[in-house]
Amino acid sequence: MKLPPEFFLRSDVLTVARELLGKVLITHIDGVITAGRIIETEAYLAPDDRACHAFGNRRTNRTEVMFWQGGHAYVYLCYGIHHLFNVVTGFENEAHAVLIRALEPLEGVEMMRERRFKGKKRSDALLANGPGALSQAMGLHTRLTGTNMLLPHSPVWIEDRGLSAGEIIAGPRIGVDYAGECALWPWRFLVDSQQSTVDSP
Protein backbone atom coordinates (compact mmCIF):
# COMPACT_ATOMS: atom_id res chain seq x y z
CA MET A 1 0.00 0.00 0.00
CA LYS A 2 2.59 2.59 1.13
CA LEU A 3 5.01 3.16 -1.75
CA PRO A 4 8.31 1.31 -1.21
CA PRO A 5 11.79 2.91 -1.34
CA GLU A 6 12.32 1.49 -4.85
CA PHE A 7 9.55 3.71 -6.19
CA PHE A 8 11.51 6.84 -5.28
CA LEU A 9 15.02 5.43 -5.78
CA ARG A 10 15.05 5.90 -9.53
CA SER A 11 17.07 8.38 -11.53
CA ASP A 12 14.32 8.87 -14.10
CA VAL A 13 12.34 11.60 -12.36
CA LEU A 14 10.09 12.06 -15.42
CA THR A 15 8.83 8.50 -15.03
CA VAL A 16 8.35 8.96 -11.30
CA ALA A 17 6.39 12.18 -11.93
CA ARG A 18 4.09 10.31 -14.34
CA GLU A 19 3.67 7.33 -12.04
CA LEU A 20 2.77 9.53 -9.07
CA LEU A 21 -0.46 10.41 -10.90
CA GLY A 22 -3.26 8.33 -9.38
CA LYS A 23 -1.29 7.64 -6.20
CA VAL A 24 -2.67 8.95 -2.91
CA LEU A 25 -0.95 11.62 -0.80
CA ILE A 26 -1.80 11.32 2.88
CA THR A 27 -1.06 13.44 5.94
CA HIS A 28 -1.60 12.68 9.62
CA ILE A 29 -1.30 16.12 11.21
CA ASP A 30 -3.04 17.61 14.26
CA GLY A 31 -4.50 14.15 14.88
CA VAL A 32 -6.44 14.15 11.60
CA ILE A 33 -5.98 12.10 8.45
CA THR A 34 -6.38 13.88 5.13
CA ALA A 35 -5.87 12.19 1.76
CA GLY A 36 -6.12 13.03 -1.91
CA ARG A 37 -5.50 11.43 -5.29
CA ILE A 38 -2.61 13.07 -7.10
CA ILE A 39 -3.81 14.50 -10.42
CA GLU A 40 -1.03 16.92 -11.40
CA THR A 41 2.77 16.87 -11.01
CA GLU A 42 5.90 18.58 -12.31
CA ALA A 43 9.45 17.19 -12.53
CA TYR A 44 12.55 19.20 -11.56
CA LEU A 45 15.92 17.78 -12.46
CA ALA A 46 19.38 19.08 -11.52
CA PRO A 47 21.93 19.87 -12.79
CA ASP A 48 20.78 21.02 -16.27
CA ASP A 49 17.28 22.33 -15.50
CA ARG A 50 17.34 26.11 -14.95
CA ALA A 51 13.92 25.96 -13.30
CA CYS A 52 15.25 23.57 -10.62
CA HIS A 53 16.32 25.14 -7.34
CA ALA A 54 19.43 22.96 -7.48
CA PHE A 55 20.41 24.07 -10.99
CA GLY A 56 24.11 23.34 -11.54
CA ASN A 57 24.00 21.03 -8.49
CA ARG A 58 24.54 24.07 -6.32
CA ARG A 59 23.91 23.26 -2.67
CA THR A 60 22.32 25.78 -0.33
CA ASN A 61 20.71 25.41 3.06
CA ARG A 62 17.27 25.43 1.50
CA THR A 63 17.93 22.91 -1.27
CA GLU A 64 20.10 20.50 0.72
CA VAL A 65 17.25 17.98 1.11
CA MET A 66 16.94 17.76 -2.67
CA PHE A 67 20.32 15.99 -2.60
CA TRP A 68 19.11 13.40 -0.10
CA GLN A 69 17.91 10.04 -1.33
CA GLY A 70 14.41 9.59 -2.75
CA GLY A 71 11.45 9.42 -0.38
CA HIS A 72 12.07 12.62 1.57
CA ALA A 73 9.79 15.67 1.51
CA TYR A 74 11.05 19.02 0.19
CA VAL A 75 8.76 21.86 1.27
CA TYR A 76 9.65 25.49 0.66
CA LEU A 77 7.98 28.88 0.91
CA CYS A 78 6.95 30.50 -2.37
CA TYR A 79 6.04 34.19 -2.78
CA GLY A 80 6.29 34.55 0.98
CA ILE A 81 2.90 32.90 1.43
CA HIS A 82 2.59 29.47 -0.13
CA HIS A 83 4.15 26.24 1.08
CA LEU A 84 4.93 24.07 -1.95
CA PHE A 85 5.30 20.31 -1.43
CA ASN A 86 7.77 18.19 -3.41
CA VAL A 87 8.80 14.55 -3.32
CA VAL A 88 12.56 14.05 -3.51
CA THR A 89 13.44 11.26 -5.95
CA GLY A 90 16.59 9.51 -7.17
CA PHE A 91 19.68 8.43 -5.30
CA GLU A 92 21.73 10.42 -2.82
CA ASN A 93 23.45 13.45 -4.43
CA GLU A 94 20.98 13.50 -7.32
CA ALA A 95 18.92 16.66 -6.78
CA HIS A 96 15.66 15.51 -8.35
CA ALA A 97 12.17 16.33 -7.14
CA VAL A 98 8.52 16.15 -8.17
CA LEU A 99 6.22 19.06 -7.29
CA ILE A 100 2.71 17.92 -6.39
CA ARG A 101 0.42 20.48 -8.06
CA ALA A 102 -3.14 19.25 -7.52
CA LEU A 103 -5.19 16.62 -5.70
CA GLU A 104 -8.68 15.17 -5.81
CA PRO A 105 -9.74 15.17 -2.13
CA LEU A 106 -10.56 11.71 -0.76
CA GLU A 107 -10.51 11.78 3.06
CA GLY A 108 -10.70 14.43 5.75
CA VAL A 109 -12.53 16.88 3.50
CA GLU A 110 -14.03 18.71 6.49
CA MET A 111 -10.52 19.38 7.83
CA MET A 112 -9.37 20.51 4.40
CA ARG A 113 -12.29 22.96 4.21
CA GLU A 114 -11.45 24.30 7.66
CA ARG A 115 -7.76 24.82 6.83
CA ARG A 116 -8.46 26.38 3.44
CA PHE A 117 -11.61 28.42 3.97
CA LYS A 118 -11.89 28.88 7.78
CA GLY A 119 -15.66 28.55 7.64
CA LYS A 120 -16.18 30.81 4.61
CA LYS A 121 -18.32 29.30 1.89
CA ARG A 122 -16.33 28.32 -1.16
CA SER A 123 -16.45 25.66 -3.82
CA ASP A 124 -14.86 22.31 -2.96
CA ALA A 125 -13.30 22.50 -6.43
CA LEU A 126 -10.86 25.02 -4.93
CA LEU A 127 -9.77 22.75 -2.06
CA ALA A 128 -6.61 21.35 -3.63
CA ASN A 129 -6.52 22.71 -7.19
CA GLY A 130 -2.99 24.19 -6.97
CA PRO A 131 0.33 23.51 -5.25
CA GLY A 132 -0.14 26.18 -2.58
CA ALA A 133 -3.80 25.30 -2.10
CA LEU A 134 -3.22 21.58 -1.58
CA SER A 135 -0.45 22.19 0.93
CA GLN A 136 -2.77 24.43 2.93
CA ALA A 137 -5.59 21.86 2.77
CA MET A 138 -3.32 18.99 3.83
CA GLY A 139 -1.54 20.91 6.61
CA LEU A 140 1.81 20.71 4.81
CA HIS A 141 4.30 23.30 6.04
CA THR A 142 7.96 24.17 5.49
CA ARG A 143 8.74 22.69 8.91
CA LEU A 144 8.07 19.26 7.32
CA THR A 145 10.92 19.66 4.83
CA GLY A 146 13.39 16.81 5.25
CA THR A 147 10.73 14.40 6.52
CA ASN A 148 11.48 10.80 5.54
CA MET A 149 8.15 9.60 4.16
CA LEU A 150 9.32 5.97 4.17
CA LEU A 151 9.55 5.78 7.96
CA PRO A 152 6.62 4.32 9.89
CA HIS A 153 4.51 7.02 11.64
CA SER A 154 5.78 9.80 9.40
CA PRO A 155 3.26 12.70 9.23
CA VAL A 156 3.14 12.51 5.43
CA TRP A 157 3.40 9.60 3.01
CA ILE A 158 2.16 8.28 -0.35
CA GLU A 159 0.15 5.11 -1.02
CA ASP A 160 -0.84 3.05 -4.03
CA ARG A 161 -4.53 2.28 -3.62
CA GLY A 162 -4.95 0.79 -7.07
CA LEU A 163 -6.50 3.95 -8.51
CA SER A 164 -5.82 4.60 -12.16
CA ALA A 165 -4.36 7.79 -13.58
CA GLY A 166 -6.29 7.36 -16.83
CA GLU A 167 -5.00 9.27 -19.83
CA ILE A 168 -2.04 11.56 -19.07
CA ILE A 169 -1.46 14.98 -20.62
CA ALA A 170 2.07 16.48 -20.69
CA GLY A 171 2.93 20.14 -21.19
CA PRO A 172 5.28 22.95 -20.14
CA ARG A 173 5.66 23.69 -16.44
CA ILE A 174 3.82 26.61 -14.85
CA GLY A 175 5.44 29.81 -13.60
CA VAL A 176 9.01 29.15 -14.74
CA ASP A 177 9.26 31.59 -17.65
CA TYR A 178 12.54 32.89 -16.21
CA ALA A 179 14.16 29.50 -16.99
CA GLY A 180 14.73 30.13 -20.71
CA GLU A 181 14.27 27.13 -22.97
CA CYS A 182 13.89 24.86 -19.93
CA ALA A 183 10.48 26.49 -19.44
CA LEU A 184 9.34 24.84 -22.67
CA TRP A 185 10.20 21.29 -21.68
CA PRO A 186 7.00 19.21 -21.26
CA TRP A 187 7.66 18.16 -17.68
CA ARG A 188 4.20 18.91 -16.30
CA PHE A 189 1.89 15.92 -16.13
CA LEU A 190 -1.82 15.84 -15.40
CA VAL A 191 -4.64 13.35 -15.65
CA ASP A 192 -7.02 14.04 -18.51
CA SER A 193 -10.23 15.00 -16.74
CA GLN A 194 -12.10 14.58 -20.02
CA GLN A 195 -11.32 10.88 -19.91
CA SER A 196 -13.04 8.44 -17.58
CA THR A 197 -10.89 7.65 -14.56
CA VAL A 198 -11.88 5.97 -11.31
CA ASP A 199 -15.63 5.92 -11.05
CA SER A 200 -17.33 7.11 -14.19
CA PRO A 201 -20.81 5.69 -14.88
Added chain:
DNA sequence: CAAACGATCGGCT
Protein backbone atom coordinates in the same frame (compact mmCIF):
# COMPACT_ATOMS: atom_id res chain seq x y z
C1' DC B 1 23.97 44.90 5.15
C1' DA B 2 20.48 45.88 1.38
C1' DA B 3 17.62 44.49 -2.12
C1' DA B 4 15.53 41.60 -5.53
C1' DC B 5 13.09 37.62 -6.40
C1' DG B 6 9.86 34.03 -6.73
C1' DA B 7 7.68 26.21 -8.91
C1' DT B 8 0.95 31.23 -6.19
C1' DC B 9 -3.49 32.75 -4.77
C1' DG B 10 -7.52 35.55 -4.16
C1' DG B 11 -9.84 39.77 -4.71
C1' DC B 12 -11.25 43.12 -7.74
C1' DT B 13 -12.19 45.31 -12.48
Added chain:
DNA sequence: GCCGATCGTTTGC
Protein backbone atom coordinates in the same frame (compact mmCIF):
# COMPACT_ATOMS: atom_id res chain seq x y z
C1' DG C 1 -7.58 39.52 -16.84
C1' DC C 2 -4.68 42.21 -13.73
C1' DC C 3 -2.46 43.22 -9.48
C1' DG C 4 -0.91 43.22 -4.71
C1' DA C 5 0.34 40.38 -0.71
C1' DT C 6 4.30 38.70 1.97
C1' DC C 7 8.85 36.72 3.64
C1' DG C 8 12.75 33.31 3.44
C1' DT C 9 16.50 32.72 0.39
C1' DT C 10 19.87 34.33 -2.39
C1' DT C 11 22.92 37.59 -4.39
C1' DG C 12 25.25 41.82 -4.88
C1' DC C 13 27.54 45.92 -3.05
